[in-house]
Amino acid sequence: MKMKAVNRHVIAGAKIIVFLLLFFAAFSYGMFQGGFVSWFLFFSILPFALYALFILFYPVQKIQVMREIAKTDVSEGETVRMKMTVRFPFRSPLFFLSLSDEMPEKLAKRGRTPYKTLLFAFFKKELAVQYAIPNITRGEYVFPAVRVYVADWFGFVEKSRRIPCEASFLVYPAVVDMVYRPFENYFDQGMAAVRDQVKRDSTMAVQLRDYQPGDRFSWIHWKATARRNELMTKEFEQRQTNDLMIVLDCSPGGTFDLAVKFTASLIRAVIKKGGQAGLYACEKERHYFPVQGGVFHKQAMFYFLAKVEDESAIPWHKQIENDPVIFLQNINKIFVTTALREEDIEAIAKNVSPRGAKLLVCVKGNDEQISPGDTKLMNLAKSRGIFVKILREENFANAFGGGMDR
CATH class of the missing domain: 1.20.5 (Single alpha-helices involved in coiled-coils or other helix-helix interfaces)
Incomplete structure (x- = not known):
């Protein structure tokens, strides 16, 4: 260097x-x-x-560049508009100035080229330029700096400078309007969809706990609140279909972004239906969101899904084996992955509580076919009490529309 x-x-x-x-x-x-x-x-x-x-x-080091982003919270597929304002130290006969933006690594990997433009700055004190990034993909993007370049007409004298002007924005995963129908595990009939509204059995309070955002006003235990001088909530006995824990596989995979899109759509559908959702994922480190409801909880999970990458160094079945306590809860669980693997199926069967339905969703691209190996693993999972559903992006909206075992 x-x-x-x-x-x-x-x-x-x-x-x-x-x-x-x-x-x-x-x-x-x-x-x-x-x-x-x-x-x-x-x-x-x-x-x-x-x-x-x-x-x-010419004092190139005194040139200032300020960056503005129209929206800092963007949904996948939208267009991000960027504005850069260049301020010169004084009015001068500077004919032209080349301005190039430093592209985030994630955009460069997706084949986007850095934005470059030529500005004619003759005796101007300030210049503004705008450009758009269409069809942005999910993730966190940080634009660290821009580079300015000036030269004489023949390129004998050249000057350039990297000007830090950091700005960032977050692109949330796109969601599909999905109709969520909670499911129960019927040992004699296989898996069936339950089409009624998700409800919490509020006829029997089994214990008290601290108030959490998203708890209903009617669940507050006023006598205990008065005694302790802090909000206490009744913990009710729950039906098997009330809550949903989603376990996301962050192993490297070609359709990981589609798996994230399905996970975000599912969380939105569950909470919109009136239920509660939780999320577990192990990227570079473990991330666990307990089963809760409410807007803030949903926003926290969406924020994580906007930034998560398929960079897990720990195999998925090892994650399930290392955190069995999470998966022993008496709630329904959906495991979302991009590839069916025998060791994952065995880990789910051995370490996940038999109470509560277990659904393994494998997200594939629209052009991917179900291989004979996938069919064999689906039969293995069914024999272990795990129901498998292979989904493509075009089927997300009707993921719970029919039989659950496909």
Whole structure:
């Protein structure tokens, strides 16, 4: 890196020396030769020489760039509009300035090219430029800086500077309007959808706990609240279909973004239906959102889903084996993955409570076919009491519309 910087300085210095030699050669030619042609040649070069001298001493380091983003919370597929304002230290005969934006690594990996433009700044104090990033994908994007470049007409004198002007925005996963129908596990009839409204059995309070955001006003135990001088909530006996825990596989996979989209759509559908949802995922570290309801809880899970990547270094079945307490709760569970694996099925069967239905959803691309190996693993899962559903993006809306075992 240092070697490249040294080479750049050497080349820049060589260009300046060559330009000065040409200028003095023209001057010497006019002095010794005399006449109209020789002096015409000299005075033709003089404006370019003066502009190169101006660029040589122009304070590029005093140029300021400010960045504005129209929206910092964006949904996947929308267009992000960026505005950059360039302020110059003083009005000057600076003809043009090249401005290039540093692209976040995630956008570069998706084949997006950095934004570059040429600004004509002749005697202007301030310039503004706007550009759009269409069809943005899910994730967190940080734009760290821009690079400005000025030069004389022939490129003998060049100056550039990296100007930090960090700005970021978050792209939430797109959601599909999904009709969620809670399911129960009938040992003699297989899995069936329950089409009634999700309800909490409030006829029998089994214990008290601290109030949590999302609890209903009618669940508050007023006598206990008065005794302890803090809000206490009744904990009711729950039906098997009341709550849903979603376990997301963060192993590297080509359809991981689709799995995140399905997970976000499912969370939204459960809470919209009146139920409660939880989320477990192990990316670079473990993330656990207990089963709750309410807008703030939903927002926290969506914030995580906007940033999560398929970068888990721990195999999914090891995660399930290492955190069995989470999966022993008496609630329905949906495991979301991008590939069916025998070791994952065995881990779910051994470490997840038999009470409460277990559904394993494998998200595939629209062009992917169900292989014979997938069919074999689906039969294995069914024999272990796990129901498997293979979904493509085009089927998300009707994921719970029919039989659960496909």
